[in-house]
Amino acid sequence: MIKKLDLVLAGVGGQGTLVAGKLLGRVALKEGLDVRVSEVHGMAQRGGSVITYVRMGPKVHSPVVEPGQADVILAFEQLEALRWAHLLARGGVLLMNESRVVPMSVGMGQARYPEGVADRLQQVGDGRATVRSLDATGLAREAGSEKAVNIVMLGAMAHCLAIGPEVFIEAIADVFSPRLQDLNRKAFEAGFAIMKENTGV
Amino acid sequence: MKDILLGNEAVAAGAYAAGVKVVSSYPGTPSTEITEAAARYDRIWCEWAPNEKVALEVAIGASLAGARAMTCMKHVGLNVAADPLFTSSYTGVNGGLVIVVADDPGMHSSQNEQDSRHYARAAKLPLFEPADSQECQDMVLAAFDLSERFDTPVLVRLSTRVSHTRSPVALAEVREQTVKEYHKDVAKHVMMPAMAIARHAAVEQRLLQLARDAAGLDQHEIEIRSEKLGIVTAGIASQYVRDALPDASVFKLGLVWPLPVTALRDFAAKVGRLVVVEELDPVIETEMKAAGIACEGKDLFTPLGEYSVALLRRVLSGQPNPEPALPREQLGTAPPRPPVMCAGCPHKGLFMALSRLKLIVTGDIGCYTLGAINPTNAMDTCVCMGASVGMAHGMDKATDGAFSRRTVAVIGDSTFLHSGMTGLLNSVYNHSDSTILILDNSITGMTGHQQNPATGRDIRLREAPAVDLEALCRVLGAASVRVVDPADTWQVEKVVSEEVARPGVSVVIARRPCALIPTGKGRPENAVQLDRDRCRRCKACIRIMCPALTAGPDGYPVIDPNSCNGCGLCIRVCRFDALKLGGDRS
Numbered sequence: 001m002i003k004k005l006d007l008v009l010a011g012v013g014g015q016g017t018l019v020a021g022k023l024l025g026r027v028a029l030k031e032g033l034d035v036r037v038s039e040v041h042g043m044a045q046r047g048g049s050v051i052t053y054v055r056m057g058p059k060v061h062s063p064v065v066e067p068g069q070a071d072v073i074l075a076f077e078q079l080e081a082l083r084w085a086h087l088l089a090r091g092g093v094l095l096m097n098e099s100r101v102v103p104m105s106v107g108m109g110q111a112r113y114p115e116g117v118a119d120r121l122q123q124v125g126d127g128r129a130t131v132r133s134l135d136a137t138g139l140a141r142e143a144g145s146e147k148a149v150n151i152v153m154l155g156a157m158a159h160c161l162a163i164g165p166e167v168f169i170e171a172i173a174d175v176f177s178p179r180l181q182d183l184n185r186k187a188f189e190a191g192f193a194i195m196k197e198n199t200g201v
Numbered sequence: 202m203k204d205i206l207l208g209n210e211a212v213a214a215g216a217y218a219a220g221v222k223v224v225s226s227y228p229g230t231p232s233t234e235i236t237e238a239a240a241r242y243d244r245i246w247c248e249w250a251p252n253e254k255v256a257l258e259v260a261i262g263a264s265l266a267g268a269r270a271m272t273c274m275k276h277v278g279l280n281v282a283a284d285p286l287f288t289s290s291y292t293g294v295n296g297g298l299v300i301v302v303a304d305d306p307g308m309h310s311s312q313n314e315q316d317s318r319h320y321a322r323a324a325k326l327p328l329f330e331p332a333d334s335q336e337c338q339d340m341v342l343a344a345f346d347l348s349e350r351f352d353t354p355v356l357v358r359l360s361t362r363v364s365h366t367r368s369p370v371a372l373a374e375v376r377e378q379t380v381k382e383y384h385k386d387v388a389k390h391v392m393m394p395a396m397a398i399a400r401h402a403a404v405e406q407r408l409l410q411l412a413r414d415a416a417g418l419d420q421h422e423i424e425i426r427s428e429k430l431g432i433v434t435a436g437i438a439s440q441y442v443r444d445a446l447p448d449a450s451v452f453k454l455g456l457v458w459p460l461p462v463t464a465l466r467d468f469a470a471k472v473g474r475l476v477v478v479e480e481l482d483p484v485i486e487t488e489m490k491a492a493g494i495a496c497e498g499k500d501l502f503t504p505l506g507e508y509s510v511a512l513l514r515r516v517l518s519g520q521p522n523p524e525p526a527l528p529r530e531q532l533g534t535a536p537p538r539p540p541v542m543c544a545g546c547p548h549k550g551l552f553m554a555l556s557r558l559k560l561i562v563t564g565d566i567g568c569y570t571l572g573a574i575n576p577t578n579a580m581d582t583c584v585c586m587g588a589s590v591g592m593a594h595g596m597d598k599a600t601d602g603a604f605s606r607r608t609v610a611v612i613g614d615s616t617f618l619h620s621g622m623t624g625l626l627n628s629v630y631n632h633s634d635s636t637i638l639i640l641d642n643s644i645t646g647m648t649g650h651q652q653n654p655a656t657g658r659d660i661r662l663r664e665a666p667a668v669d670l671e672a673l674c675r676v677l678g679a680a681s682v683r684v685v686d687p688a689d690t691w692q693v694e695k696v697v698s699e700e701v702a703r704p705g706v707s708v709v710i711a712r713r714p715c716a717l718i719p720t721g722k723g724r725p726e727n728a729v730q731l732d733r734d735r736c737r738r739c740k741a742c743i744r745i746m747c748p749a750l751t752a753g754p755d756g757y758p759v760i761d762p763n764s765c766n767g768c769g770l771c772i773r774v775c776r777f778d779a780l781k782l783g784g785d786r787s
Binding site for chain 2: 040
């Protein structure tokens with residue numbers, strides 16, 4: 001049984017982090033684990049930075065994942081990877097979607113979107129953490145809709161966890177309406193497969 | 202059966218299981234989802250009231266008539282409902298009455314960080330404080346039982362992290378929905394001096410009884426481990442305590458008010474050092490000290506914001522906190538991503554006009570408070586729901602009318618109906634020259650799109666009478682009532698400057714549905730298109746700060762057709778006719 005799993009989903013309002021968090025809650029329940037999925041709703045729909053914490057284990061107390069504590073960070077966008085990377089524990093995995101959502105300050109030409117985020121994360125994390133980037137948005141598009149980027153990311157994450165992919169597939173069936181299940185199953189499998197290719201295991 | 206529920210959903214599940222019949226609330230982050238979840242149970246009468254005071258009064262009426270009733274609100278909402286709250290403490294209940302209040306330590310989405318537990322003390326009411334979704338359900342059930350057993354309204358206090366965290370809940374057995382017999386009881390329910398004097402005595406007696414006899418319903422958890430360190434805590438803070446200090450002895454309060462002083466004194470005797478860990482104000486600590494129980498608390502911890510496991514470790518355990526694998530200082534800063542007005546947001550064009558007019562703007566509570574920041578910077582004040590209207594009048598009177606020529610109040614449709622109407626009545630009655638802009642986006646936007654008395658739908662989206670805002674303002678006595686489309690920013694500028702110059706009270710209703718609701722949504726085929734030959738790269742459209750329109754690397758605007766809502770604001774600010782609506786081939 002999993003002793004402790006602390007996950008962070010970092011994205012921008014509208015990217016589906018809340019749904020991904022909800023799905024992980026289902027997964028934990030199916031595994032017989034205690035779980036906390038902590039959301040901050042206030043600014044989610046106004047393009048703000050949105051962070052969801054998921055903690056699971058035999059017994060969980062605090063709903064918050066704090067600096068240096070996350071086993072896996074799923075960053076749905078490069079800038080949010082940079083913003084929340086300090087939550088990652090030593091030995092942890094950061095999975096970053098390569099897409100960019102330009103914040104207003106950059107859109108107006110007042111700030112620059114940082115270049116080489118993946119390289120910077122790689123360098124700083126060298127020997128202390130695993131950093132992987134993937135084109136989750138592209139994979140979601142291939143699966144049928146860019147909106148499924150959250151489930152592609154979950155597929156990639158599932159490959160790093162000691163929880164079988166079939167548990168996720170079941171949770172997808174629980175959470176999504178029948179009309180959306182095919183799309184999301186495909187998206188999940190695409191994310192899972194790309195990590196398999198990346199890591200060769 | 203086990204389910205995974207938000208704290209807020211679990212409150213609704215608890216109320217449902219307790220047989221609640223009437224739930225009346227006004228939305229407010231982080232409490233909103235409680236009433237939305239309650240509305241999914243068919244047998245509960247659920248409604249959005251225009252404000253928290255009305256909502257509580259509805260619940261008191263339902264309770265006295267014999268049904269179990271609940272009202273839910275955010276912390277500042279309880280200020281609005283404080284008047285009936287204090288006197289309902291005197292009338293007591295017939296059917297159980299539960300008032301749920303969600304605090305927002307850290308102010309994720311609030312204008313202050315007040316600690317609602319003070320209301321329990323001030324109104325002499327019992328208060329529960331759950332720490333996770335299971336406790337949300339269980340304590341709401343206990344609260345209904347306690348309410349009827351002790352003839353008292355009961356407060357349940359949540360905080361953002363409890364309200365908005367999902368965790369497993371073993372669902373309680375659902376009880377029948379019963380309505381007790383109604384008894385006319387003037388001495389208990391008509392609070393005029395002769396009766397209220399007697400009831401106050403009963404209230405004081407009830408508090409003493411509650412402290413003594415709540416066992417079985419009090420939901421306390423006492424864990425004796427270390428003899429060195431004992432912690433008294435409640436709610437979300439108890440979760441941080443258990444992670445940071447697994448060896449400490451813990452007295453976790455369920456019923457936080459009135460405090461179980463005798464049990465706490467026993468606990469104190471078992472440990473060497475006693476520390477109270479509570480977010481915000483030293484409510485438990487102060488009361489314990491008043492009872493002569495020596496303890497530490499706010500001498501160690503801040504009254505500001507949310508606590509964390511790391512904070513508790515640092516202050517109490519001496520254990521190191523984990524070192525990040527990717528330290529922030531080595532990564533460099535990420536440009537901030539503050540919330541902005543959405544693409545197609547009707548408030549944008551209005552605030553651009555106010556910005557150009559360089560007006561003093563008294564603001565209010567809603568999405569439009571974002572008008573205070575870049576790019577429009579067009580707001581001077583924001584205090585509470587409804588405040589904009591009265592404050593504009595006050596500015597008028599303070600300056601003998603000088604400010605009235607350059608001041609407007611801005612207030613949303615839902616906020617106006619919440620508590621702006623009475624302000625308007627006051628302005629009219631007291632010879633004001635103020636101008637009030639009602640930003641009617643046809644929904645309660647900020648809290649996630651709840652219906653209100655102006656939208657024509659009730660909480661279950663059934664048709665409901667929609668108040669006619671123009672008629673309402675006229676009948677309250679506004680000298681002029683005009684309607685504009687806020688996306689037509691030039692028209693707004695013209696109308697607002699005319700109304701500001703007009704003597705008497707003017708109302709301008711800026712009407713366009715929120716871009717996120719079905720009636721306000723755009724279609725990609727209608728998205729704005731750029732004519733590069735005409736564009737001079739002047740950046741006028743970029744300065745709108747529309748999320749759908751950003752500066753490309755070559756200086757030309759780039760329009761995202763999936764985000765563009767076709768509101769046409771950018772077309773209106775373009776002086777070179779370089780932007781046009783898609784599908785418009787003319």
